[in-house]
Each structure stands twice: as C-alpha cells, then as structure tokens.
C-alpha cells in the first residue's frame with residue numbers, strides 16, 4: 001500500500017498517473033490471488049478501449065432496415081449523429097430530447113428531429129479527466145417538466161488529496177438555460193475507481209439512483225458491502241435528495257438511510273416492468289456474470305461474494321456463484337454483454353415486442369466492436385424463452401435504450417461520433 005500512497009501523492013489529475021495507480025492495485029491483487037493467470041489489467045482495458053474508439057465505423061446517416069425474429073423488417077432512422085460519447089437521454093413534454101455527453105459535460109438538445117448546435121447553458125462542472133468519469137444520467141421530474149436531475153463525477157479533495165465523488169444535481173431548465181442549479185446529494189465515500197450512476201423516477205415520485213464503482217480489480221469490490229459508503233449500492237431519494245422515511249435502513253439500520261439495496265458492482269440501467277411494477281436493474285460483471293436483477297427494498301445482491309463472473313484475468317470472482325443469503329439475478333449473461341440501460345417495451349408501434357426487455361450492450365465477450373441491442377422475450381409466467389442481438393452491424397456500444405412518448409424505441413450509441421437512432425415499424 002505504501003507504493004500506492006506514494007503514487008497518489010504524485011498524482012495531479014493526470015490520466016497516466018491514475019492508470020499507474022490502478023495498475024499497481026491490480027498487481028497487488030494478483031499477488032494476493034493464488035489462482036492468478038495472465039493478467040488483464042486496468043491499463044490493458046484502457047488500451048482496448050482506445051483501440052475500440054479509434055476503429056469504430058462512423059455512425060449511420062441514412063435509414064436502413066434490420067431483420068428480427070418476430071418482426072421481419074424494422075426501420076432504423078438516424079435522428080442525430082456527432083454526439084460525443086452520449087450517456088443518457090430524457091424526453092420532455094414539448095418533444096425535446098435531452099442528451100448528456102459524458103466527457104464534454106454538455107447537455108445537448110434534439111428539437112423537432114434535429115440536434116441543436118448550441119447546448120444547454122449554465123451546466124454544473126464535471127470531472128472527466130479519466131476513463132468513464134463525467135456527466136452521466138439525466139432525468140425529468142415527473143410532476144414538473146422544467147426540473148431536471150443530473151448525475152456527475154465531480155472533483156473533490158479527500159484527506160488532503162485530489163479524488164472524485166458521484167453527485168446529484170437538480171436544476172430548472174428554462175429556455176435552454178439551467179437556473180437554480182443545486183447539488184442535492186453527494187455519495188459518501190470516495191469514487192477512486194469511477195462509478196456509474198443511473199437515475200429513474202418511480203410511480204411514487206421517488207428517485208432511484210445507482211452508485212456503482214465496486215470493482216474488485218481496483219480493490220474497491222468490498223465497497224458494495226460497506227455500511228459506511230454509498231458506493232456499490234442502489235439509492236432511493238426524495239425529489240430534494242433527502243432520504244424517504246420509509247427507506248429500508250432509515251431507522252438505525254445497518255446501511256445509510258438513502259440505501260435501497262446493497263451488494264451491487266456497477267449498475268448502468270434501471271427500469272420498471274410495465275405489468276408487474278417490479279424495479280429491474282442491470283449490473284456489469286467483469287468477465288461474464290453480468291446481471292439483470294429484480295431489486296427489492298433492503299435486499300443484498302451479493303457482490304463480490306456471490307457472482308457468476310470471472311475476473312478480467314480469468315480466475316473466478318467468488319468461490320461460489322450463489323449463496324442462499326443473497327438475491328440471485330433474474331437474467332445472467334455469459335459471455336458478458338456489458339449491459340448499459342435497459343427498458344421493457346410497452347408501446348403500440350411494435351405489438352409483437354410488448355413485454356420484451358431491451359438492453360444496451362457495449363461489448364460482447366470482451367471483444368471491442370461487438371456492442372448491440374439485446375432483446376429478451378419472456379413467456380406469460382415471466383420466464384425467459386428467447387434472446388436476440390440486434391444492430392450488431394453498427395459495431396457501436398449501445399449505451400441507452402428508451403421507449404419514446406411516440407412508442408418508438410430510441411437508442412444512443414456511446415462513441416466519439418455517437419448517434420441517436422430510432423426504431424420504427426415498416427408500414
């Protein structure tokens with residue numbers, strides 16, 4: 001640990017030095033492991049990411065058709081291209097689509113089917129100097145379309161040294177400008193490994209907020225079970241960022257009052273099942289063992305003590321894939337698809353797809369250029385019966401998927417030249 005601390009002292013926000021810290025942490029982890037094989041370090045992941053970013057095909061500019069199992073032909077319409085690593089989107093009552101760009105920290109606007117040149121002004125600062133850090137989710141208050149919520153990585157000082165934290169910002173959006181910008185929640189602990197943070201309002205007006213970052217390779221896996229921090233947890237908040245009085249750990253519970261469920265590695269997607277009302281969340285494993293969980297208040301989802309994942313370097317994360325005291329996933333991916341957003345389709349445009357789960361995949365089987373849109377079909381008892389990978393020909397990372405107010409499916413691809421695509425039936 002002394003080596004790590006020495007490197008931390010030299011750190012001045014530089015990407016190379018932070019990668020070196022993670023590399024040292026990985027090496028320490030390998031020494032501890034008796035089954036360490038050929039190492040896949042965070043540095044190698046960074047390099048793979050860079051290679052992927054430099055070799056991806058450009059975003060499509062013309063509509064094209066895809067074939068699917070239940071629906072023979074579906075039209076894919078590019079609505080906007082040139083989005084810089086978009087992370088999330090939200091639909092406003094006036095038809096605008098708000099889109100976050102992770103590294104630029106910009107909030108972009110698609111209006112009347114066109115991406116505006118100018119972005120929303122008055123945005124809060126984000127820290128985006130390292131891989132995965134930056135601006136993340138955007139959500140709109142269900143009772144007031146002008147109030148928006150954003151999750152971001154922000155720079156903090158921790159014990160006299162620069163570090164990061166995940167925070168939630170609320171603001172009022174008036175005429176393409178943010179006003180009343182307020183940070184209403186900051187995750188307790190430090191985000192040394194860079195957490196994802198997704199948002200979803202539920203029917204009771206509460207805001208679900210994931211705070212990930214519990215990676216074993218970065219020695220932060222234990223955060224998922226740490227009662228003192230918000231990392232590796234799913235949170236449930238009031239619309240002002242406070243903890244609701246009916247949260248599971250409010251009254252002197254084991255975990256912090258904002259915590260809804262624990263034992264999560266890194267959750268990038270949240271969705272409500274349209275029939276059952278269940279809360280579903282996607283969760284990234286390192287290599288295989290990605291999960292979609294049906295999340296319930298106060299439950300423990302087992303990371304890092306029960307997982308179907310292997311470490312990037314090959315050895316199993318846990319001695320057993322499941323334990324009776326933890327909740328098991330509803331869906332497991334092996335090989336991994338790096339699941340991002342997920343949503344259940346419930347619209348009228350694709351009756352054959354009603355009840356299907358759509359999941360954005362950023363990469364399949366740890367091979368760059370294999371991102372796609374995954375469709376999962378369930379029977380009438382909610383049991384999985386079929387999976388289909390769509391849009392593989394794009395070779396793009398699919399970051400967000402949502403059903404628009406018009407019943408079409410909207411997709412964001414997470415590339416330097418990312419796109420907003422719309423799936424429409426061929427009439």
Ligand SMILES: [Ca+2]
Nearest residue numbers: 291301302303
């Ligand atoms: Ca789990």
